[in-house]
Amino acid sequence: MRGTGRTVLLIVLDGAADRPASELDGQTPLEAAETPQLDRLASAGISGLMDVGRPGTPLSSDRAHAILFGYDLTEIPGRGVLEARGFDLPIPEDSCVCSASFARIETAIRGWTITDRKVKTAREDCERAAARVDRFEHCGIDVSFTYTWKNRGIVALESDTQPLSAAVTDADPFETGLPIVRPQALEDVENPPAAKETADALEAYVRWSIEQLTEMPVDVVLTKWAGERTSPRSFRKRHGMSARMLTPKPVLQGLGRTLGMAVDGVGSSYTARVDRTLETLESDAFVNLHFPEPDEVAHAHPPSAKRDELETIDAAIEPIVERARSDSDLVVAVTADHTTPSRGDVVHSGEPVPLVIHGETVRTDEVRTIGERPASTGGLGQLRGRDLMYVLRARADRMLLDGLRRAPDVPDYPTKEITPLDRER
Numbered sequence: 001m002r003g004t005g006r007t008v009l010l011i012v013l014d015g016a017a018d019r020p021a022s023e024l025d026g027q028t029p030l031e032a033a034e035t036p037q038l039d040r041l042a043s044a045g046i047s048g049l050m051d052v053g054r055p056g057t058p059l060s061s062d063r064a065h066a067i068l069f070g071y072d073l074t075e076i077p078g079r080g081v082l083e084a085r086g087f088d089l090p091i092p093e094d095s096c097v098c099s100a101s102f103a104r105i106e107t108a109i110r111g112w113t114i115t116d117r118k119v120k121t122a123r124e125d126c127e128r129a130a131a132r133v134d135r136f137e138h139c140g141i142d143v144s145f146t147y148t149w150k151n152r153g154i155v156a157l158e159s160d161t162q163p164l165s166a167a168v169t170d171a172d173p174f175e176t177g178l179p180i181v182r183p184q185a186l187e188d189v190e191n192p193p194a195a196k197e198t199a200d201a202l203e204a205y206v207r208w209s210i211e212q213l214t215e216m217p218v219d220v221v222l223t224k225w226a227g228e229r230t231s232p233r234s235f236r237k238r239h240g241m242s243a244r245m246l247t248p249k250p251v252l253q254g255l256g257r258t259l260g261m262a263v264d265g266v267g268s269s270y271t272a273r274v275d276r277t278l279e280t281l282e283s284d285a286f287v288n289l290h291f292p293e294p295d296e297v298a299h300a301h302p303p304s305a306k307r308d309e310l311e312t313i314d315a316a317i318e319p320i321v322e323r324a325r326s327d328s329d330l331v332v333a334v335t336a337d338h339t340t341p342s343r344g345d346v347v348h349s350g351e352p353v354p355l356v357i358h359g360e361t362v363r364t365d366e367v368r369t370i371g372e373r374p375a376s377t378g379g380l381g382q383l384r385g386r387d388l389m390y391v392l393r394a395r396a397d398r399m400l401l402d403g404l405r406r407a408p409d410v411p412d413y414p415t416k417e418i419t420p421l422d423r424e425r
Helices: 036-043 061-068 079-086 123-132 192-212 235-239 250-258 270-280 293-300 303-316 318-326 385-395
Strands: 007-013 046-051 096-107 112-116 135-138 141-147 152-158 220-227 243-246 262-264 286-291 330-335 353-358 381-384
Touching: 007 061, 007 318, 007 385, 036 303, 036 318, 036 330, 036 353, 046 385, 061 079, 061 250, 061 385, 079 096, 079 152, 079 220, 079 250, 096 192, 123 141, 135 192, 141 192, 152 192, 152 220, 192 220, 235 243, 243 250, 243 270, 250 262, 270 286, 270 303, 270 318, 293 303, 303 318, 318 330, 330 385, 353 385, 381 385
Parallel strands: 007 286, 007 330, 046 381, 243 262, 243 286
Antiparallel strands: 046 353, 096 112, 096 152, 096 220, 135 141, 141 152, 330 353
């Protein structure tokens, strides 16, 4: 239920922030795009910049979203667990779960060099490869591989005889032309023997996968982002709001489920995504609408393509903007989760991202367009990602006066569901 206060809609344009591009006359794709709808929100709202994580730190989408939702990264399981949950895969107690992907390699003087990390081959080929590497055992540790999509899968480690640990390094160096990284235990871990045994099992599995995949379209399984099952405090208990996430991205669906959110695995249609968002605003107090496409386009195409994609999204969200301009009980925020350069070899970069907040309770400023440089002059100044939820809750009248405590679960939320002091106990 929506409960006390206004509804909050957080629109995340994944990787929409960028760097200036010469082919766009020195503008970023967001600045160069014709975005009349987003500009309407900026003109009637307040803008600023936001360091989602520590200034200068590149973030993945799952970690960035966790911060934007008000969580410390130590509370969130590794991405392997989030991806498994995104695909509705079981996560056994005391297991270690890694994200994994097929890659192509060539033999080098020392080990193997990666030649293609994003192998594009038929799903049937990946499924045949997965069947060859689905079961492995090393010193009492069972390793399994489950194919998910594209060239990716999940590697899970289980053992009845010894503890496991996710405190291990990745086998994937995230760059072509580099060797496969040997999995090793991280330093200063809580259980060094468990981390070493886990790393040894992963090393053995990666070596074994090379042997099994001879004469296949792929050569190796690369593991990364190891995680263990955790149960962080739910979004509802942390912020006092029922929450829903609408995203086509499995890893973020997994994050939403981890935080107790309702999750809609929306498809590629922008119109359907927007229509579903408008429906959920009637029942949920917090709605996160996610567009992963700007990030995906930036990884594969020049800045002009990213500009064009942002223009397409802007046209699609017109019904949301119309709703925002007419609904005094709705607070809308638009931002990016990280910066994705559409030029160069950097995956993500650490520049701050623009933020616009629109609502009846907002003190407007002089910014009239969305973009990185316009936002730098806005009334919000420069925020930290970990503070965003509190800023949005304040605009939605969902924060108590500091120091007041009405309930033990969400003490700073002005809920009316309080426990009365009865005459008799």
